[in-house]
Amino acid sequence: MNLHCAPTSLNLQLRSSIQSQARFDIAMAPGFVVLVLYPRKPGTTFDWQYYLSKHTPLANEIWGPYGMKMHSISEMAAESGYHQTCVIEWESKEGYEKAQQDDRSKEIMADIADGNFTTASPVFLAGKIVG
DSSP states (O other): OOOOOOOOOHHHHHHHHHHHHHHHHHHHOOOOEEEEEEOOTTTTTOHHHHHHHHHIHHHHHHHHGGGGGEEEEEEEEEGGEEEEEEEESSSHHHHHHHHHHHTTTHHHHHHTTTTTTTTOOOEEEEOOOOO
């Protein structure tokens, strides 16, 4: 089945409008992102039940007021070398930095360090959203 539309005047106008909006959205995409990667090495474990029912709600509670917009959690294939990845999107770098200065952020980091849900040592990557 061929779903290709012939380039009519309406299609071209719509395409131009969508492309203009996409360029505007990219140009107006301020923000900051943090990636948390949990390496899968021999002997490391990851407790999804604890992570999703306790750790994630704790992070939402503490960091939400500082502009944490969303997070996306993915279970990775064994051959990837990681148990999971978490992408955390922030409204701004400043909001992220303020969240890290909150004393309660230590609770989140202690939850990791204490091995409550994983024996893996996470890798943190952070940067500006550019598109």
